Amino acid sequence: MSSVPQQRLLRTEIPGPRSLELQARKSAAVASGVGTTLPVYIERAGGGILVDVDGNQLIDFGSGIAVTSVGASAPRVVDAVRQQVGDFTHTCFMVTPYEEYLAVCETLNELTPGDHEKRTALFNSGAEAVENAIKIARHATGRSAVIAFDHAYHGRTNLTMALTAKSMPYKHGFGPFAGEVYRMPMAYPYRWPTGPENCAEEAFAAFVEQAHAQVGESNVAAVIVEPIQGEGGFIAPAPGFLRMVADWCREHGIVFIADEIQSGFCRTGDWFAISHEGVVPDLITTAKGIAGGLPLSAVTGRAELMDAVHGGGLGGTYGGNPVACAAALAAIETMRAEDLAGAAKRIESIMVPRLQALAAKHDVIGDVRGRGAMIAIELVQGNGSKTPNPALAAAISAACHADGLVTLTAGTFGNVLRFLPPLVIGEALLNEGLDIIEGIVGRLA
Known part of the structure; x- marks a missing residue:
């Protein structure tokens, strides 16, 4: 069990002042070709939560790009x-x-x-x-x-x-x-x-x-x-x-x-x-x-x-x-x-029906796909068009970040939101992350 409290908590805007200071240091010290999806600097992490240097606790739907499947500080x-x-x-x-x-x-x-x-x-x-x-x-x-x-x-x-x-x-x-x-x-x-x-x-x-x-x-x-x-x-x-x-x-x-x-x-x-x-x-x-x-x-x-x-x-x-x-x-x-293969199936059983229901309401979600805890939605122009909509994907992801949910984009056309939660994430956090996505899609679509 992670020692990091498993709850979302926003103490500052995202990114916060300390993260912004560190991002300024990055600009001065790190090659600009090394990009950063979300310039929030992490000091602790565990389970489904990332804790940044400003004390914010973010829900993790990225797992460091599918790396920390067992959590970022798994006890074993x-x-x-x-x-x-x-x-x-x-x-x-x-x-x-x-x-x-x-x-x-x-x-x-x-x-x-x-x-x-x-x-x-x-x-x-x-x-x-x-x-x-x-x-x-x-x-x-x-x-x-x-x-x-x-x-x-x-x-x-x-x-x-x-x-x-x-x-x-x-x-x-x-x-x-x-x-x-x-x-x-x-x-x-x-x-x-x-x-x-x-x-x-x-x-x-x-x-x-x-x-x-x-x-x-x-x-x-x-x-x-x-x-x-x-x-x-x-x-x-x-x-x-x-x-x-x-x-x-x-x-x-x-x-x-x-x-x-x-x-x-x-x-x-x-x-x-x-x-x-x-x-x-x-x-x-x-x-x-x-x-x-x-x-x-x-x-x-x-x-x-x-x-x-x-x-x-x-x-x-x-x-x-x-x-x-x-x-x-x-x-x-x-x-x-911990039967994390079974955990991935349970994550799919929660995420996919909710995302499919969201797609039924908003035709800008052209496709819901994936397996286990490797799930994505493809954003399109809607109204029957499959034309890729990378601007909407980027806007949804940015809004998720501002609300304390770490998400990633992907796709040849840059129009896919991909979700890679840690396999140890709790069901309450998973559903809270989906609540955030549903609210943002409803607002922006």
């Missing part, structure tokens, strides 16, 4: 980190290894989909995990081409920017990007031209045609996909689409990579979102929710693929840091002990 994580820091903070696993790294790898080999023999390698960030998954696929297959999808987001490094679909702010002015990356259509039910009922089959047919014509199956090392697209707007591909793509990959000896960096670790009501589709990936990348807020990521996959890379070909100075590994083991223990 705090205790494990304190213990590990007291023992040692670093040796570099590639120099003198330690058991914590092994335990995380063994746990991921057990948790990830499929009963085949697996191996895991640990890294620092989601982008680093994606980079290494591509390295592994290329090395194992002897091929170079990689297929990604419209609306995808895979990171901010050179290769992962090439995989990412959205230009601004992620790619603009940073090219040229890594080569041999090809983009295919995503089965986006809400925006599929002939309707959601045709989406999976038609999107897969277009995928197969374009992959054959533009790349050639024998040249493709990997297909990488988010089972629910994150920055692209929480797009859940039409049912059946991922199964068809995975089967096509297997037919042609192509590595199927599930990027679960945002959707993993109970976030969607299962350990991993790909399980909702009944698909077993060859490789799976994880990060964000893995370690209760500490930087850690992983690639887990079929032993024959992971072991194809020569000794020394994978690794990094900080990858699998012992403190982060201790945090991950404690976070996963928390997920198991």
Whole structure:
């Protein structure tokens, strides 16, 4: 149980005077390219509440972008980190290894989909995990081409920017990007031209045609996909689409990579979102929710693929840091002990009906979608138009912030509000956050 009082409390305007002072220091000290969604400076957090330096207590519907799923100060994580820091903070696993790294790898080999023999390698960030998954696929297959999808987001490094679909702010002015990356259509039910009922089959047919014509199956090392697209707007591909793509990959000896960096670790009501589709990936990348807020990521996959890379070909100075590994083991223990996959389903059962009822009242909400505690609404112009409405999404989010609710926007068109509450959030806070959203949408729509 968090020691942070689980109630919203506004003592000042948002942001308050102390936060504004700190934001002025940021402007003078931090590169302007490092943006801030809400310039409220946090000094404590736990459960579903963030406490800022002015004493305001904000409801958290962001979880640090799906990172603090177990809460920002989960007791098991705090205790494990304190213990590990007291023992040692670093040796570099590639120099003198330690058991914590092994335990995380063994746990991921057990948790990830499929009963085949697996191996895991640990890294620092989601982008680093994606980079290494591509390295592994290329090395194992002897091929170079990689297929990604419209609306995808895979990171901010050179290769992962090439995989990412959205230009601004992620790619603009940073090219040229890594080569041999090809983009295919995503089965986006809400925006599929002939309707959601045709989406999976038609999107897969277009995928197969374009992959054959533009790349050639024998040249493709990997297909990488988010089972629910994150920055692209929480797009859940039409049912059946991922199964068809995975089967096509297997037919042609192509590595199927599930990027679960945002959707993993109970976030969607299962350990991993790909399980909702009944698909077993060859490789799976994880990060964000893995370690209760500490930087850690992983690639887990079929032993024959992971072991194809020569000794020394994978690794990094900080990858699998012992403190982060201790945090991950404690976070996963928390997920198991508190049934956070079940908690995500309960969050969905509260959020989705209320958001659907709100959409029925206001036609500027074009779509309500997502799974578990990974839910979004897409804002449009209304009156039958699906034209994206990024201005309304930004206005609603800003109003939520002013009322003490942390929300995030997303989407290729910037018109999606995404909700990522901690899986440990209380039902009263969850409903209070939804009350705020309903009031603001009613006022602004």
